[in-house]
Amino acid sequence: MKIYHNIDEFTRLSNAVVTIGTFDGVHTGHRKIIADLKKLAADTGGETVLLTFFPHPRMILHPEDESIKMINTIDEKAAMLEELGIDHLIITPFSRDFSNQTAEEYIRDVLVNKIGTKTIVIGYDHRFGKDRQGGLNDLLRLGPVYGFNVVEIPEQDIYEVAISSTRVREALLNGAIELANTFLSYPFFITGNVVRGDQIGRTIGYPTANIVIDEKYKLIPLDGIFAVKVKTGNEVHKGMAYIGSRPTVNGHTRNIEVNIFDFDKEIYNQQIRMEFHNFVRDDMKFDSLDALKEQIRKDKLDVVALLGDE
Numbered sequence: 001m002k003i004y005h006n007i008d009e010f011t012r013l014s015n016a017v018v019t020i021g022t023f024d025g026v027h028t029g030h031r032k033i034i035a036d037l038k039k040l041a042a043d044t045g046g047e048t049v050l051l052t053f054f055p056h057p058r059m060i061l062h063p064e065d066e067s068i069k070m071i072n073t074i075d076e077k078a079a080m081l082e083e084l085g086i087d088h089l090i091i092t093p094f095s096r097d098f099s100n101q102t103a104e105e106y107i108r109d110v111l112v113n114k115i116g117t118k119t120i121v122i123g124y125d126h127r128f129g130k131d132r133q134g135g136l137n138d139l140l141r142l143g144p145v146y147g148f149n150v151v152e153i154p155e156q157d158i159y160e161v162a163i164s165s166t167r168v169r170e171a172l173l174n175g176a177i178e179l180a181n182t183f184l185s186y187p188f189f190i191t192g193n194v195v196r197g198d199q200i201g202r203t204i205g206y207p208t209a210n211i212v213i214d215e216k217y218k219l220i221p222l223d224g225i226f227a228v229k230v231k232t233g234n235e236v237h238k239g240m241a242y243i244g245s246r247p248t249v250n251g252h253t254r255n256i257e258v259n260i261f262d263f264d265k266e267i268y269n270q271q272i273r274m275e276f277h278n279f280v281r282d283d284m285k286f287d288s289l290d291a292l293k294e295q296i297r298k299d300k301l302d303v304v305a306l307l308g309d310e
């Protein structure tokens with residue numbers, strides 16, 4: 001898959017089969033649209049192009065606003081789209097020039113002249129161009145003029161796609177991890193770097209790798225304990241994760257930590273990927289480190305049972 005951060009890097013294709021959207025989560029509904037896109041491309045000997053927008057305008061206009069939360073970082077999304085077999089991913093940053101184009105200019109200059117669109121797969125409610133004036137009707141009107149087909153994603157499908165991104169976010173924030181994973185069709189995951197903590201973990205027999213995520217917009221599930229799988233390098237390990245501000249040791253920051261089972265390597269400064277499989281319990285404040293240690297021993301039994309043998 002080729003990735004373009006600027007539309008000017010794109011070399012016009014002879015038969016581009018294009019779709020446009022945020023695709024946050026790259027969930028079951030998105031995967032159906034992508035399968036349709038690939039089929040259209042295969043049937044006509046074309047190449048698939050996915051146009052997405054990043055950063056979100058609000059992230060640029062209000063960088064202090066941390067309320068926008070996404071299921072995937074842009075890199076995670078790109079990796080999944082590549083795995084699904086998209087040929088070209090165009091990541092358009094929001095800019096004044098871009099948002100000042102009229103719908104007609106956008107269709108002519110970008111979709112037709114820059115990309116070489118022969119088929120566009122688009123939701124009935126997709127808006128584009130200055131003040132969001134353009135929509136499906138403009139595409140249907142200009143399709144015959146510029147020689148491209150318009151394939152409309154039905155209202156019901158769009159509804160389901162929107163609903164499932166929202167439902168995935170809600171489920172992750174409510175502890176319904178299995179439900180989120182069902183909507184996603186893969187286990188929700190985070191990617192981050194392991195940093196040094198207070199080194200209390202090892203003193204109670206449960207060292208925990210502290211994970212820092214650079215992307216402030218990445219959605220983090222609720223506080224609590226989770227059954228997880230961790231990928232470091234090429235190895236996959238089971239483990240138990242903790243998200244919270246460690247009330248027992250009077251922590252102040254919200255940490256993401258994981259105790260990896262049957263593992264004893266130093267992995268500071270390494271990138272790890274952690275998949276969430278189940279929610280085990282809420283964060284709690286214990287009267288002593290011994291009481292916390294005893295609870296973690298029980299958590300491990302729960303996590304081992306939840307993750308099973310596979």
Ligand SMILES: Cc1cc2nc3c(=O)[nH]c(=O)nc-3n(C[C@H](O)[C@H](O)[C@H](O)COP(=O)(O)O)c2cc1C
Pocket residue numbers: 197198199200201202206207208209210225240241242245246247248249257258259282283284285286292296299
């Ligand atoms: C499975 C698990 C469950 C945990 N549960 C709690 C908890 O309920 N309350 C709490 O304050 N800390 C909890 N912790 C976090 C510990 O307080 C933390 O791992 C310890 O302070 C070590 O911190 P360090 O990595 O900075 O050394 C838990 C950690 C693990 C691995």
Ligand SMILES: Nc1ncnc2c1ncn2[C@@H]1O[C@H](COP(=O)(O)OP(=O)(O)O)[C@@H](O)[C@H]1O
Pocket residue numbers: 194195196197198199200201202203206207208209210258259260261262263264265266267268
């Ligand atoms: N089983 C394990 N699970 C997690 N981290 C481990 C494990 N074994 C060794 N480590 C290493 O120890 C570190 C965690 O130890 P800990 O005492 O909790 O220190 P810190 O407070 O710096 O996280 C991890 O970052 C990792 O480098």
